Amino acid sequence: MSQQNKNEWPLWEVFIRSKAGLDHKHAGSLHAADAQMAIENARDVYTRRMEGVSIWVVESKHIRASDPGEAASLYEPATDKIYRHPTFYDLPDEVKYM
Amino acid sequence: MTVHSFQEHFDSLIDREIAIEPKDWMPDNYRKTLIRQISQHAHSEIIGMLPEGNWITRAPSLRRKAVLLAKVQDEAGHGLYLYSAAETLGISRDEMYDQLHTGKAKYSSIFNYPTLTWADIGAIGWLVDGAAIMNQVPLCRTSYGPYARAMVRVCKEESFHQRQGFEIMLTLSKGTEVQRKMAQDAFNRWWWPSLMMFGPPDAESPHTEQSVRWRIKRFTNDELRQKFVDVTTEQAKVLGLDMPDPEIKWNEERGHYDFGKINWDEFWNVVKGNGPCNKQRLEARNKAWNEGQWVRDAAMAYAAKKKNKAAEAA
Ligand SMILES: [Fe+2]
Ligand SMILES: [Fe+2]
Ligand SMILES: [Fe+2]
Numbered sequence: 001m002s003q004q005n006k007n008e009w010p011l012w013e014v015f016i017r018s019k020a021g022l023d024h025k026h027a028g029s030l031h032a033a034d035a036q037m038a039i040e041n042a043r044d045v046y047t048r049r050m051e052g053v054s055i056w057v058v059e060s061k062h063i064r065a066s067d068p069g070e071a072a073s074l075y076e077p078a079t080d081k082i083y084r085h086p087t088f089y090d091l092p093d094e095v096k097y098m
Numbered sequence: 099m100t101v102h103s104f105q106e107h108f109d110s111l112i113d114r115e116i117a118i119e120p121k122d123w124m125p126d127n128y129r130k131t132l133i134r135q136i137s138q139h140a141h142s143e144i145i146g147m148l149p150e151g152n153w154i155t156r157a158p159s160l161r162r163k164a165v166l167l168a169k170v171q172d173e174a175g176h177g178l179y180l181y182s183a184a185e186t187l188g189i190s191r192d193e194m195y196d197q198l199h200t201g202k203a204k205y206s207s208i209f210n211y212p213t214l215t216w217a218d219i220g221a222i223g224w225l226v227d228g229a230a231i232m233n234q235v236p237l238c239r240t241s242y243g244p245y246a247r248a249m250v251r252v253c254k255e256e257s258f259h260q261r262q263g264f265e266i267m268l269t270l271s272k273g274t275e276v277q278r279k280m281a282q283d284a285f286n287r288w289w290w291p292s293l294m295m296f297g298p299p300d301a302e303s304p305h306t307e308q309s310v311r312w313r314i315k316r317f318t319n320d321e322l323r324q325k326f327v328d329v330t331t332e333q334a335k336v337l338g339l340d341m342p343d344p345e346i347k348w349n350e351e352r353g354h355y356d357f358g359k360i361n362w363d364e365f366w367n368v369v370k371g372n373g374p375c376n377k378q379r380l381e382a383r384n385k386a387w388n389e390g391q392w393v394r395d396a397a398m399a400y401a402a403k404k405k406n407k408a409a410e411a412a
Binding site for chain 1: 119121122123168171172175178179182183185190191192247248251255394397398400401404405
């Protein structure tokens with residue numbers, strides 16, 4: 001994320017729900033003076049072809065991201081717990097609907 | 099990790115076709131090259147609105163006008179997607195604007211040609227957007243994640259651009275004799291600059307090898323240019339227009355059309371700022387930017403005022 005330039009409108013991240021029942025998904029970012037303008041600009045920039053039914057915007061400076069350099073240790077606890085997956089368990093073929 | 103192992107990790111991601119994301123380590127040169135390429139692309143989308151904007155108020159029907167407006171609005175969107183992709187690499191929007199406005203940054207030379215008649219709008223959609231699509235489709239799989247995602251969006255929107263242009267050309271070429279001549283004239287003027295859009299010949303394009311390795315570029319300039327010549331020559335037959343190049347000839351052995359020599363002196367001359375409209379384009383951009391300053395300031399002042407009010411009320 002770029003450092004905020006003094007004269008620039010703040011940068012916002014845009015999330016769009018493409019249809020009812022689905023999650024909001026990151027669509028991209030844009031500059032706007034405030035949240036209201038960010039939503040209106042997001043409408044014009046990211047939903048010109050009915051790509052969305054709901055828009056979230058959040059100022060980019062509020063996003064905290066994990067460090068890809070630490071990915072190995074961050075996700076390590078999950079790698080050796082294959083018993084969290086259903087395929088770990090050996091059941092006789094006669095058992096149905098499980 | 100040492101720089102060496104960072105580099106190894108980066109190379110292995112590239113080799114395995116895994117996307118590079120903003121917070122990943124990347125070589126300085128990769129970052130620099132991408133910033134240059136993405137911002138130049140963004141500038142091209144923005145400047146590209148100017149020659150077409152010239153005809154919005156004079157479109158021959160309400161339908162054509164609505165379509166052209168929608169197309170030009172898309173180009174603004176493309177510029178914005180790309181600027182924000184470039185920003186993830188650590189350059190600010192204002193810095194990029196400044197590079198464009200001072201003439202330090204380049205944009206596609208094709209937009210330094212004038213749009214003299216309505217048929218030019220047809221020729222631009224058909225040829226210029228057509229060439230852009232050919233350049234851009236491979237970039238949907240480029241190595242830098244935000245760039246690739248922006249290109250997916252862009253490419254989805256481009257195909258209507260080319261089709262509306264071809265439709266204009268088709269209508270004119272099947273119209274009166276004057277209209278047919280107008281279409282042919284526009285074709286003649288836009289053909290060669292469109293071929294130049296793919297950039298200098300491979301032999302003179304020093305960045306190609308590194309960029310192909312980084313998957314910033316997926317085909318060479320000459321490969322894409324040949325593909326464009328092949329498909330466009332066939333499309334021109336549907337329009338019943340003559341190819342602007344007398345040397346166009348099917349080469350059975352190569353399985354491609356041979357074509358005449360491109361005037362690279364003209365290309366470099368336009369790149370250096372001496373095209374028919376370079377000055378006009380930059381002036382229009384600077385004017386829009388400078389005259390919009392008070393709007394940007396007012397919006398910031400208003401946002402600050404609202405924030406203060408909300409704080410007082412709380
Ligand atoms: Fe575009
Ligand atoms: Fe484009
Ligand atoms: Fe386009």
